[in-house]
Amino acid sequence: MKPQPSSCLSMEVEEEISRHPCYSEEAHRFFARMHIPVAPACNIQCNYCNRKFDCVNESRPGVVSEVLTPQQAERKVKGVAGQLMQLSVVGIAGPGDPLANPERTFDTFARVKEHVPDVALCLSTNGLTLYRHIDQIVELGIRHVTITINAIDAEVGQQIYPWVFDEGVRYEGTAAAELLISRQLLGLELLASKGILVKVNSVMIPGVNDQHLPEVSRRVKELGATLHNVTPLIIAPGSQYEKDGRKAPRPKELNHLQEILGRDGMKVMRHCRQCRADAIGLLGQDRNQDFGLDSMEEDPTVNGRARALFQVELDAKIAQRIKAKQARQGLRSGGQTTRIAVATRGGDKVNQHFGHATEFMIYDTDGADVLLLGVRKIQAYCHGKADCNGDKNATLQEIISILKDCRILLCSGIGDAPRATLNKIGVLPLVRKGDIQEAILESVKYSSYFENINISKG
Known part of the structure; x- marks a missing residue:
């Protein structure tokens, strides 16, 4: 049967998120984001977080190389925007909670709005004090807010x-849980009433x-959330959950939960990379080290016209992709779907060697439509020639x-040992380069390879 998306958004919302790589699956292939680490303090403790290893915000490690002042953040944003033409979103997500550091956070947003007005502003928070800052959020034109809500039951x-x-x-x-949950839901409801797009993040524990x-x-959808992003538990070293021996969910458990959420009509995000709090670039990439303050001019120049022209070209590419996808829907096979893993360094390309991959993008296709299921993180297999040839690794x-x-x-390449091991469990490795969607649709014809193989996929 045809792969089904989680749900549809209104045309107005689709337009507003069309350049936001975290809200739009299409946008994440072309547009870049920048997280500014200006908020070190946090006002809650999570059992998956250890502050000695940085605070966890938005359900992922809030690791940063350095915390910036608002003045340094202004300079860095200008420097990045002047070089990275596809930068479309600037957000503050930590490394603590932005609203536990409101002066630094809103001072930074005001500077960005003044000097790089073409980027969208994005805020991520645990929501404890969100209700106090609704007016400031509206006044600054922050149109995208993410709230991490892990429960609505205090128990x-x-x-x-x-x-x-x-x-x-x-x-x-x-008492702590009741206070936090009530504040989160109130903040969500207030933001939605102002027309601000809210993404809810939840850690699957x-x-x-x-x-x-x-x-x-279901509850956050009722209150006006636009998108729900469920990510797997990441346990910080020394955290309470590490001491308790808790484990992260397996990929198929996360996929099953996402499918359940989508049935209730909520738009489910599946392309999240659980980024650092100082990440720069396309999702799946982190170019923060390419933009050190020491290497930047004191007052970087931003060419707004060049940025606008470049991003219009990206808009055209996205429109072309959507048009091609709509055309393929008329060719729908109506048959069984094939699940395909892709090794990629980003850029919507098959461009990563199997041994160097640290994540796989997982897709389902029926030969006409291609549906992204999610991202599966791994440790790189190859750390040298010996590792790449060792099938017992x-x-x-x-x-x-x-x-x-x-x-x-x-993938763009694979060694003999992993190729043979994958074949044994019924996974066919194909070496390809180029556009992911084209490669997936072209590879489906090889599905017949499995017809006479009696394998339990587990």
């Missing part, structure tokens, strides 16, 4: 948040909130377990 929430600190008072247990997240999704075995539900793997 579940207390297993995630040991304490919350607000206005000089420390709350613990269910097996044994804690995995069964509860459909209820979360423990990392390879872990990668095999992650890919075993796929039929085809597309």
Whole structure:
């Protein structure tokens, strides 16, 4: 049967997110984002976070190389915008919580708005103090806000948040969870009433909130959330969850949950990369090291006209892709889908060697439509020639377990040992380069390779 998207958004919303790589699957292939690390303090504690290893915000490690002042952030944004023409979004996501550092956060946004007015402003928060800052958000023209909501039931929430600190008072247990949840839902409702697009992030924590997240999704949709992004648990070293021995969900568990959420009509994000709080570039890339403050001019120049012309060209490419996709829908096979893994360094290309990949993009296709299911993170298999030729490598075995539900793997190169091991479990590695969508549709004809193979995919 034909792969189905999670849901449809209105034309007005689609237009507004058309250049936002975190909100739009199409945009993430062409447009870049920049996270500015100006907010070091945090006002809650999460059991998957250890502040000695940076704060976790938006359900991913808030790792940064350095925390910037608003003045430094202004200079860096101007420097990046002057060089990275596809930069379309500037956000603040940590490394703590931006609204636990409101002066630094809003000062930075005001500077960006003044000096690089063509970028969209994006804020990520745990939501504890969000309701206090709605007017500032509206006044600054911040149109995209992400709230991390892991539970709407305090009994579940207390297993995630040991304490919350607000206005000089420390709350613990269910009291902490009740306060945080009530503030999150209030903030979401207030933002939606102002027409601001809200993405809700949730961390999938097996044994804690995995069964509860459909209820979360339904509630935030009722309150006006535009998008729900569920990401797998990442456990910081030394965190409470590491001490408890908790494990991250397996890819098929995450995929199953995303499918459930989509059935309720919520638009589900599947291309999240759980980025650093100082990430720069396309999703799946991090070019922060290419834009060091030491190498920038004191007052970088931003050519607004050149940026506008460049981004119009990207808009045209996206429109062309959408048009081609609509044309293919008339050729729909109506048959079974094929699951395909792609090794990529970004840019919507098959351009990564199997041994160097640190993630795989997972797609389903029926030969006409191509649906992104999500991103599966791995450790790179190859750290030298010996590793690439060793079929007993423990990392390879872990990668095999992650890919075993796929039929085809597309990559720019692969060694003999991993090729043979993948074949044994019924995964066909194909060496390809170029556009991901074209490569997927071309590779489907090789599905007949499996017709006479009796393999349990697990």
